[in-house]
Amino acid sequence: MAQGLHRLKRAAIVAGGVLLLAMATALLADRLFPPFMGRLRDHSTLVLAADDSVLRAFATANGAWRFPARTGQVDPKFLKYLKTFEDGRFGLHPGIDPLAVIRAAFQAAAAGEIVSGASTLTMQTARLLEPRPRGFQAKAVEALRALQLTWRLGGEGVLDIYLSLAPYGGNLEGVRAASFGYFGKEPRHLTEAEAALLVALPQSPERLRPDRFPAAAKRARDKVLARLLAEGDLDQAAYDAAVAEPIPTRRLPALSDAPHLAERLRRAFPEAGVIGSTIDHDLQRNLQRLLARRSVGLEAGATSAALVVANDGRRVLAYIGSADYFDRRQFGPIDMVAAVRSPGSALKPFIYGMAFDELVVHPETIMIDQPMRFGEWAPENFDHLFRGEIPAREALQLSLNLPAVTLMDAIGPAPFAQKLSDAGFPLHLPKDAGRPGLPIALGGVGVTLEQMVSLYAAFSEQGTVRALRLVKDQPAAEAKPLIGALGSFYVTRILEDTPPPSSWLACGNRKLASRIAYKTGTSYGYRDAWAIGYTKDYTIGVWVGRPDGSFSGGRMGREAAAPLLFEIFDQLPPSGSALAGKPPAGTLLVGNTALPANLQRYDSGPAAAAAERSRNRLRIAFPLDGATVPMPESEVPVLLVLKAEGGNLPLRWLVNGKPVSSPPYLRQAQWDPDGKGAQRVTVIDAGGRSASAEIWLK
Numbered sequence: 001m002a003q004g005l006h007r008l009k010r011a012a013i014v015a016g017g018v019l020l021l022a023m024a025t026a027l028l029a030d031r032l033f034p035p036f037m038g039r040l041r042d043h044s045t046l047v048l049a050a051d052d053s054v055l056r057a058f059a060t061a062n063g064a065w066r067f068p069a070r071t072g073q074v075d076p077k078f079l080k081y082l083k084t085f086e087d088g089r090f091g092l093h094p095g096i097d098p099l100a101v102i103r104a105a106f107q108a109a110a111a112g113e114i115v116s117g118a119s120t121l122t123m124q125t126a127r128l129l130e131p132r133p134r135g136f137q138a139k140a141v142e143a144l145r146a147l148q149l150t151w152r153l154g155g156e157g158v159l160d161i162y163l164s165l166a167p168y169g170g171n172l173e174g175v176r177a178a179s180f181g182y183f184g185k186e187p188r189h190l191t192e193a194e195a196a197l198l199v200a201l202p203q204s205p206e207r208l209r210p211d212r213f214p215a216a217a218k219r220a221r222d223k224v225l226a227r228l229l230a231e232g233d234l235d236q237a238a239y240d241a242a243v244a245e246p247i248p249t250r251r252l253p254a255l256s257d258a259p260h261l262a263e264r265l266r267r268a269f270p271e272a273g274v275i276g277s278t279i280d281h282d283l284q285r286n287l288q289r290l291l292a293r294r295s296v297g298l299e300a301g302a303t304s305a306a307l308v309v310a311n312d313g314r315r316v317l318a319y320i321g322s323a324d325y326f327d328r329r330q331f332g333p334i335d336m337v338a339a340v341r342s343p344g345s346a347l348k349p350f351i352y353g354m355a356f357d358e359l360v361v362h363p364e365t366i367m368i369d370q371p372m373r374f375g376e377w378a379p380e381n382f383d384h385l386f387r388g389e390i391p392a393r394e395a396l397q398l399s400l401n402l403p404a405v406t407l408m409d410a411i412g413p414a415p416f417a418q419k420l421s422d423a424g425f426p427l428h429l430p431k432d433a434g435r436p437g438l439p440i441a442l443g444g445v446g447v448t449l450e451q452m453v454s455l456y457a458a459f460s461e462q463g464t465v466r467a468l469r470l471v472k473d474q475p476a477a478e479a480k481p482l483i484g485a486l487g488s489f490y491v492t493r494i495l496e497d498t499p500p501p502s503s504w505l506a507c508g509n510r511k512l513a514s515r516i517a518y519k520t521g522t523s524y525g526y527r528d529a530w531a532i533g534y535t536k537d538y539t540i541g542v543w544v545g546r547p548d549g550s551f552s553g554g555r556m557g558r559e560a561a562a563p564l565l566f567e568i569f570d571q572l573p574p575s576g577s578a579l580a581g582k583p584p585a586g587t588l589l590v591g592n593t594a595l596p597a598n599l600q601r602y603d604s605g606p607a608a609a610a611a612e613r614s615r616n617r618l619r620i621a622f623p624l625d626g627a628t629v630p631m632p633e634s635e636v637p638v639l640l641v642l643k644a645e646g647g648n649l650p651l652r653w654l655v656n657g658k659p660v661s662s663p664p665y666l667r668q669a670q671w672d673p674d675g676k677g678a679q680r681v682t683v684i685d686a687g688g689r690s691a692s693a694e695i696w697l698k
Helices: 002-032 076-086 098-111 121-129 136-165 175-183 192-203 214-231 236-244 259-268 281-295 348-357 392-397 401-411 413-422 438-442 449-461 485-496 557-569 606-615
Strands: 045-048 054-058 274-276 303-310 315-320 366-369 388-391 517-522 528-534 538-545 619-622 640-645 652-655 658-660 668-671 677-684 690-697
Touching: 045 259, 054 175, 054 259, 076 121, 076 192, 076 214, 121 136, 136 175, 175 192, 192 214, 192 236, 214 236, 259 315, 281 303, 281 315, 281 557, 303 449, 303 557, 348 392, 348 401, 348 413, 348 449, 348 485, 366 392, 366 401, 388 392, 392 401, 392 485, 401 413, 401 438, 413 438, 449 485, 449 528, 449 538, 485 517, 517 557, 528 557, 538 557, 619 690, 640 677, 652 668
Parallel strands: 045 274
Antiparallel strands: 045 054, 303 315, 303 538, 366 388, 517 528, 528 538, 619 640, 640 668, 652 658, 652 677, 677 690
16 A cells, blocks of 8 residues: 555656656747747838827738737627637637547548648647648647747737738738728628628638639638528528628728828838827818819819817827829829928918017007018019008908018017027028028918918917927927917907908808918919918818929919818817907007007108117116226125116126026016126127126226
8 A cells, every 4th residue: 555655656756747847848949939920020000090090001011911900909700700610619729629630630531531620720820920831740830839829828819910910812911901901991890791701711812802703702701601600600680691791892992091191100100010190080081082172173283281280289180281192193192281382471470479579569550551672672562552551450461561571670580580490490491591581571481381380379379389299199299489478369369350261251150160360371473372270279271282383373372272271170179269268468458549659650661660679779778888886895795786778578688798697578687796897798689689888896
């Protein structure tokens, strides 16, 4: 008895040792010979909308449409049918099905030839990862790999690989690519017939291609359906409906929504396999169709582009780079959202906004619209007419050129361009331009539609500008000041009162209409027609023109781009005014006669502007140039007050070339001298003008 127990104990120890050795050997083999996952990683680049639907896919380097897939992305009925037809005991075996092997061996012995295979879904997956010529050795490797895959990934992980790599004919690989290619949709919701077809096709993907051999594809699908009926996965009514459903006889076009944005994001993230964007897919498709319809009325070579932004976070909701990406006669592949073009009058609101901020004028200030020269340049209004005396608000609404140029002359083209650049939006100056000049006011500069929409969106946030967000997980960009709250408020009031295009009723006469503040622009030679508008929630930009930059016959922003802008706003939920609930500090909502005397009238022209600059000459009021300033002896620091008059805020102070900390929007600073003797005090205003005083401290 004791000897028997001893032998059993020794046998158990030996068996345990053998088992441990086998496990160690298997673990070592797994580490030394891991499964090759290269094909799984080499999938199509997918650009997704905000809801994770696919906007556009890019083929792999070898031309395959191979979409990554997971079981959670596929209709459960497809998974059920797949297991029933291919591997009924999937999940119950370790990757090799011993019962299937025994069954296949007996059938082969009885028939004298191979009747059925014993390949499991896991073995098929191993073959998809590492294709090999058929043979006994390949089967043996597949069996070992199947064990390894089940050990490493489990049943769901194995299915994920199969769903991503299974062949479906041509260059379609994976169930998602096949579902898009044959049904035009994700495989989340499939009919019984569709699911059965997707189960059948990998059996012989080229011979069963429904776009080439629909009869063979139908027979294979119906065979799957018959098996499902026999196994009880379908009832008779469902089976009858499924076999009556027609087979798709053509492959659908590749996914190509937001093509310009998709290409842009792929260039920006070349290593990313899946890129999530902020695009609203339904809105994107609607606007693509809208621009395509409207482009029919354009002349040859002309197209349109549009950009829609949610002001909250500056998320881009729709990005249409051209009316038809595939129409090369319209230069469709060129992304006109990012193309540099002349803005025409579309920058005028920012000139007025800065002039309002600096109290150069008020919306009710009387300006003079009359012929004038600026050196050798004599600008005219678009219609070659002059209106004489006119309030600043009407001058902006009518987009008059002379008042805008005189305001640009007052605030300075260089400071204007610098403010835009400091906010992250540098203007593209002509190559022969040494520095910014007055023609900026009339479109003598280059901008993109993306820049213009970004800038106009600032008015919805009291003049704060941010870069647009294109990527879903990208945080909101840093906010930068561009226009003050006062200037932003005045400009928005003016643009909201601009009459709508002639084919549209005013907001107050339309039910559920958005309160749109908008401005149009037309570049020289009618090359570019612009319309940019904003509400509390959205900012939209529209461009119409010829991508090749050639002249066009009389196309103007108000007639060509503004109606399209209003149509796009109608695609969005109604949105209220972009005006803040409470007017900002310093707002004067009064008529002209109630304004301060210096804001009642602005005399235009270079001479008047020079006189105004002279009256506004920057100078140091204290200490005066040449003054001797006594400094009392004290144990605590004695601060010397520095005061300035004139100039445009903000101011910067320097003493002996070193900055003095001071509030930028006050005209005085406090300086703590570090010694006595000669000192040089300098102040610099927003326009770059400076004044200095040489003083002596004793």
